[in-house]
Amino acid sequence: xxxxxxxxxxxxxxxxxxxxxxxxxxxxxxxxxxxxxxxxxxxxxxxxxxxxxxxxxxxxxxxxxxxxxxxxxxxxxxxxxxxxxxxxxxxxxxxxxxxxxxxxxxxxxxxxxxxxxxxxxxxxxxxxxxxxxxxxxxxxxxxxxxxxxxxxxxxxxxxxxxxxxxxxxxxxxxxxxxxxxxxxxxxxxxxxxxxxxxxxxxxxxxxxxxxxxxxxxxxxxxxxxxxxxxxxxxxxxxxxxxxxx
Amino acid sequence: xxxxxxxxxxxxxxxxxxxxxxxxxxxxxxxxxxxxxxxxxxxxxxxxxxxxxxxxxxxxxxxxxxxxxxxxxxxxxxxxxxxxxxxxxxxxxxxxxxxxxxxxxxxxxxxxx
Numbered sequence: 001x002x003x004x005x006x007x008x009x010x011x012x013x014x015x016x017x018x019x020x021x022x023x024x025x026x027x028x029x030x031x032x033x034x035x036x037x038x039x040x041x042x043x044x045x046x047x048x049x050x051x052x053x054x055x056x057x058x059x060x061x062x063x064x065x066x067x068x069x070x071x072x073x074x075x076x077x078x079x080x081x082x083x084x085x086x087x088x089x090x091x092x093x094x095x096x097x098x099x100x101x102x103x104x105x106x107x108x109x110x111x112x113x114x115x116x117x118x119x120x121x122x123x124x125x126x127x128x129x130x131x132x133x134x135x136x137x138x139x140x141x142x143x144x145x146x147x148x149x150x151x152x153x154x155x156x157x158x159x160x161x162x163x164x165x166x167x168x169x170x171x172x173x174x175x176x177x178x179x180x181x182x183x184x185x186x187x188x189x190x191x192x193x194x195x196x197x198x199x200x201x202x203x204x205x206x207x208x209x210x211x212x213x214x215x216x217x218x219x220x221x222x223x224x225x226x227x228x229x230x231x232x233x234x235x236x237x238x239x240x241x242x243x244x245x
Numbered sequence: 246x247x248x249x250x251x252x253x254x255x256x257x258x259x260x261x262x263x264x265x266x267x268x269x270x271x272x273x274x275x276x277x278x279x280x281x282x283x284x285x286x287x288x289x290x291x292x293x294x295x296x297x298x299x300x301x302x303x304x305x306x307x308x309x310x311x312x313x314x315x316x317x318x319x320x321x322x323x324x325x326x327x328x329x330x331x332x333x334x335x336x337x338x339x340x341x342x343x344x345x346x347x348x349x350x351x352x353x354x355x356x357x358x
Contacts, residue, residue, distance in 0.1 A: 024272040024306075026356040031262050035254045035276070035284075035350045118247055149247035152283045152350075177332065178283040210340040211332055 039153055042121035046128070046156025050139070056235075056242040057139045059119075059155050061179060062163035063172070064145030067189040067222055069097045071163065071231075072140055074222040076104040079232060083239065086136035088127045090119040090144045097142065107131050118149035121156055137239055147176040158242065159184040166190050166197055170204035177211040185216045187231065192221040248288035251350070252296045255289070259355050260301045268357035273306040275354050280329060281314040281347035314347030 034040065050057045060068045069089075076085055087108040089097040098110035109130040111123050124141060133139065141157060143150040151160075162183035164172050167190060173180040180186065186208050194201070201219065208215050218234065220227030259274050278286045286309045293307045314327035318334035319341040325334060327347060332340050 024356060026272040026358050027266075027268075028354055028356050029262060029266055030354045031258060031352045032354075033258050033262075033352050035251050035258070035352060038254060038257070116250075120250070148283070152247060177329070178281075213341055 043154035043156040057157040059157035059160045061143045066163040066165040071222045076106045084137045088141045124155045151178040151182045161185045166199040173208040181212045188219040192224040252292040270358040271301045272356040275308040277349045277351045279312045279347040279349035282350045315345045316342030
């Protein structure tokens with residue numbers, strides 16, 4: 001076995017000087033294909049299916065522990081009888097989050113990505129096969145907790161919603177700009193903890209707008225309930241827009 | 246480490262294109278990776294050898310062309326390189342750069358036997 005890459009065959013030539021372009025006397029074939037083409041194509045399939053069902057689809061992204069699942073739990077309970085939800089949960093391991101969502105009575109399916117660091121359109125396409133979407137108005141997709149990789153993968157959603165909790169520090173939008181650029185809405189969670197922290201809310205808003213001038217920002221606490229009504233109003237407005245299309 | 250998935254895409258697309266050409270061996274493959282694409286060229290290089298084992302690309306040269314970020318300021322119209330840390334316009338200081346270049350994530354060409 002090759003000790004450099006773990007390949008079982010071994011004996012092949014390793015190239016580590018990739019800077020140098022070597023023509024090896026072969027025939028050059030133009031390809032010009034986007035590396036995310038397959039994901040984007042499958043995301044398009046998902047998007048068409050969601051549109052046909054007038055389903056508003058949100059992709060919740062954040063670092064681990066920002067409170068995505070807790071926000072969902074409270075939202076599903078508070079809006080019970082007002083909006084019909086379905087939830088796809090993404091985690092590397094365990095069905096813990098799906099069990100928490102199931103306890104609210106909302107249909108949920110857990111996707112375990114194993115070693116994978118993000119959900120992709122293919123996983124979501126198969127994940128929704130386990131959900132009855134006929135009765136749902138909003139599909140919440142909780143992505144794997146990771147502020148890097150999920151930014152690059154379109155799942156067919158209407159909006160990415162980035163959750164940032166105040167215990168993480170106000171400069172996260174600058175440290176992980178891809179994610180905050182990809183998001184239409186940022187939820188600043190755990191604001192009930194602000195009196196105990198040195199978290200500059202104004203700076204956080206400014207940093208997010210620096211990387212994404214169009215981002216909408218809502219501040220809330222899913223523990224105290226403060227700010228949740230504005231989030232619910234945003235959901236209701238998004239759903240109305242989707243149904244009017 | 247989403248670069249594993251990206252690297253697998255390189256191999257999948259190149260093998261499919263090679264089959265169309267009736268080729269069973271790829272000597273080199275050229276990909277463009279933009280500085281603002283969220284994909285690290287070094288990580289793709291790192292994954293490539295492991296992911297290409299047993300494929301048409303085993304032993305092939307991976308050529309990565311990194312493309313710098315460029316943008317145009319919505320406030321003053323200046324065209325500039327995009328500073329990935331601050332996204333500020335160097336002329337007026339506004340954070341209002343529309344991207345012109347740097348999102349690329351594309352397999353451009355390959356060399357077959």
